Amino acid sequence: MDSSISTLLVPQLPLEREDQKDHGDSFLHTPFLQKESSVPINFIWPKRDLVVAHDELREPIVDLGGFFSGDLVATQHAVQLIRAACLNHGFFQVTNHGVDPRLVKMAYHHMDNFFKLPASMKLRAKRTPGNMWGYSGAHADRFSSKLPWKETLSFGFHDSDSKPVVEDFFKSNLGMDFEQTGVVYQKYCEAMKDVALAIMELLAISLGVHPLHYKHFFQDGSSIMRCNYYPPCKEPGLAFGTGPHCDPTSLTILHQDQVGGLEVFANNKWRNVRPRPDALVINIGDTFMVSA
Numbered sequence: 001m002d003s004s005i006s007t008l009l010v011p012q013l014p015l016e017r018e019d020q021k022d023h024g025d026s027f028l029h030t031p032f033l034q035k036e037s038s039v040p041i042n043f044i045w046p047k048r049d050l051v052v053a054h055d056e057l058r059e060p061i062v063d064l065g066g067f068f069s070g071d072l073v074a075t076q077h078a079v080q081l082i083r084a085a086c087l088n089h090g091f092f093q094v095t096n097h098g099v100d101p102r103l104v105k106m107a108y109h110h111m112d113n114f115f116k117l118p119a120s121m122k123l124r125a126k127r128t129p130g131n132m133w134g135y136s137g138a139h140a141d142r143f144s145s146k147l148p149w150k151e152t153l154s155f156g157f158h159d160s161d162s163k164p165v166v167e168d169f170f171k172s173n174l175g176m177d178f179e180q181t182g183v184v185y186q187k188y189c190e191a192m193k194d195v196a197l198a199i200m201e202l203l204a205i206s207l208g209v210h211p212l213h214y215k216h217f218f219q220d221g222s223s224i225m226r227c228n229y230y231p232p233c234k235e236p237g238l239a240f241g242t243g244p245h246c247d248p249t250s251l252t253i254l255h256q257d258q259v260g261g262l263e264v265f266a267n268n269k270w271r272n273v274r275p276r277p278d279a280l281v282i283n284i285g286d287t288f289m290v291s292a
């Protein structure tokens with residue numbers, strides 16, 4: 001099963017895009033939900049987009065262990081690797097990030113269980129027009145061509161002393177049977193926030209501003225959690241799991257499974273980002289590039 005879990009830090013939640021309109025329940029007819037044998041025309045992308053990456057991005061692998069333990073030399077080394085990455089393509093991977101591997105494993109376990117559910121169950125969390133959160137099959141309720149070959153479950157996170165917003169999302173949309181799923185993803189989102197704020201401190205140092213400048217700015221920020229499931233495709237050369245795009249957010253933290261397939265356009269070529277089970281893939285987004 002090819003899948004990824006990404007958290008996108010935003011200073012404020014993006015507004016619903018104007019071009020999104022409700023195509024009704026058309027996504028009920030997505031091929032992977034209907035087990036059709038070929039790729040329907042609305043999932044086929046233009047040949048100019050379907051470029052296969054052969055080279056690796058060779059992005060820096062940044063060990064955060066020294067930063068977390070207060071080792072100034074290791075912190076400076078991490079800062080230099082991050083600075084070099086951000087001056088180039090904005091991607092790097094981090095290890096010793098402090099996220100419990102058992103939590104990551106549980107997040108995948110619950111995600112696998114969700115996407116294996118019958119469509120009728122998944123549709124209980126269906127993304128509704130004007131809403132960023134919920135289940136989507138290929139975004140077929142929003143777009144009518146160049147559909148991504150994926151199912152996505154998205155939900156929002158922000159720190160709240162009064163209530164665990166992620167737990168509440170799962171209980172209110174999917175019922176008490178998903179309470180434990182909500183607990184796992186609440187913990188996952190909280191862990192990703194900690195990683196994001198650590199990265200923001202290193203980014204600040206790399207830019208020569210006060211080390212806590214961005215950490216304080218994003219302290220009360222929100223994030224978009226996205227679980228992406230990419231079903232097997234009989235003609236993968238015709239489709240995209242997720243089409244070419246820039247992240248309109250500030251920071252993306254992605255854990256990809258070991259199937260691979262994440263590609264980045266850098267130095268005029270699409271390049272593969274090698275999956276590393278112990279690492280998180282980090283990229284700065286448009287709103288950070290603008291603000292930096």
Ligand SMILES: C=C1C[C@]23C[C@H]1CC[C@H]2[C@]1(C)CCC[C@@](C)(C(=O)O)[C@H]1[C@@H]3C(=O)O
Nearest residue numbers: 008014139148242243244245246247248249
């Ligand atoms: C704010 C966002 C909108 C998308 C998810 C996040 C960051 C990237 C965006 C997206 C992945 C870009 C490609 C198209 C998209 C529709 C998708 O394939 O999921 C985009 C996401 C979205 O609009 O839901």
Ligand SMILES: O=C(O)CCC(=O)C(=O)O
Nearest residue numbers: 004006226228242256262
């Ligand atoms: O699933 C991935 O590897 C990337 C997905 C992505 O770019 C997104 O969901 O914003």
